[in-house]
Amino acid sequence: MKICFPVESDNGLDSDVFGHFGSAPHFVVFDTKTKSTDTINNQDLGHVHGMCNPLKALNGKMVDTIVVGGIGAGAIGKLNEMGIKVFRALNGSIQENITFFESNTLAEMTAAHACGGHGGGCGHL
16 A cells, blocks of 8 residues: 655655645655655645646646645645545654554545645644
């Protein structure tokens, strides 16, 4: 399984999970099978708010799951249509959130949990 974590700075598994999917400069992808990581630079960083293209952002790379602090409803819908589940990260590093994910502690996000804008009502990381 490939788990994708949006990050501001790539420090491998010590990276802090970023608060917004679409505006994260990078994505660190953790492969649970090989225990290795790969980094993807966000290819959709300059998108208009609400118009995130997750597949473009991930540079066409497929993942199984996204773990993020916050994400828009449109991006959740597009990811779900591709069979990718989205989970809300808890404060901390990728390594900590892998542990939370493996213990089924992270909540799956739906459109009801999505960011509706940047007016402060998101309640994410």
